Amino acid sequence: MKESLTKAVFSFKTKILNPRLHKLHQRTETNLLAEDLSAYNFKKRQALFQHAMGHSKFYKGKYANLSMAETGLQSPQDFLLLPPLTREDLRENFKSIKADNVASSQYYKASTSGSTSAPVAVLHDKRHPETPIRWRILQFWGVKPWENQAFIYRFKKPFWERVMNAIMWWPTKRIFLAAANPSIKELEQFVCNYNRIKPTLLQGYVDVVYEFALYLLDNNIKIHPPKMVWVTSAPLFEEQRELMEKAFGAPVCDQYGNTEIMLIAAECPEQNGLHMMQDSVHVEFVDKNNQPVPPNTTGKILLTDLTNYAFPIIRYEIGDEGKYRDHMCTCGSPLPLMDNVRGRQSMNIETPSGLQIKGEHLMAMFKGFMKYFKELQLVQEADYSVTLVYIPRDIRKAKDAVQKMQSSLEKRARHEIKVTTLETQSIIRKNVKSPLIVSKLHANQNN
Structure with a gap:
């Protein structure tokens, strides 16, 4: 079907059948024309604070003893006095965080996978869906929302969900691959369907998209190059990016998001950091006292969702680290930049003396080796020992690489822990995610 007809049907559906989404999309794009996005961002924080205090x-x-409880937020400095929201707060106060003036039809519940710590649950506000921000990110790359798209996830969607999805997006074609141990026949069928519809977008979890890229490369299979490949749900190794770009013949877009706040920042084609969605989320990089660190300095990340009025999330300490870049992107977008998030504070290898080896440091240590594996995972036991569990792509090179990684990790841990290696056919999953680190050190505390 010609693109003009597909675009016309899409425009009709959004303008006539879903006018609220159409207005939100227009408003989202208008936000980028604001003369001062920082001022706009602060006004939204003021409004969210007042809403939270009232409902x-x-x-x-939490804020009862602060002067702002009476006066409201008068300046950005007032905002810095608000104590952060912790994961423990979410787990222990779910019902009382929820706003008392929101109907059940206006929100839905989402829970984290527990890949880095004990799971938490939040509510997402249906009145402010993430779709307009998603379309903005696609627009960075020249992808139109009415163009054909392909998705790779770990598990197959329920039948009726697939039927409803097809009806909702018709005549746009969308295909899905359930990548949890797909058969050769299923992979071949997906490749056939993919080349038939020629999608402009391929999206999925980092690990499963990477596995599919390796399947294409190892079998010398060519596919129609999309405009971009969008990967989510885990840090992206540069070797993974390089191999995926080779397999798909298209650039790979990294993003930063999570279950609690889904679309926080994403790359543009310049790939010089992630653009923060400053009109929908407030991102802070702070020190141990929760005060701002200078630009280009690593700090804890605090997140404030500016659009969720069903379940306010204010200065949420998610457990990530990152840094703010003090320059604007050459693409011309007014959205500020942050560094790609390479690891989590909670994704650490620990030693008996208290040494913490962060996920981002492990990613740097393992640079140059990931191309030899289909998947890799570090499992730390209660006695501090670590097993490097891996699924090889090239058996000989993988064994050589994993021995070097074993030696590097032991040296980095000052030889305080025992590191062993294990070739396997599968690794530990946390729901749909495949965490780099699985720690059993504090299992009793997280249950």
């Missing part, structure tokens, strides 16, 4: 029992109590 969330949790925040009324």
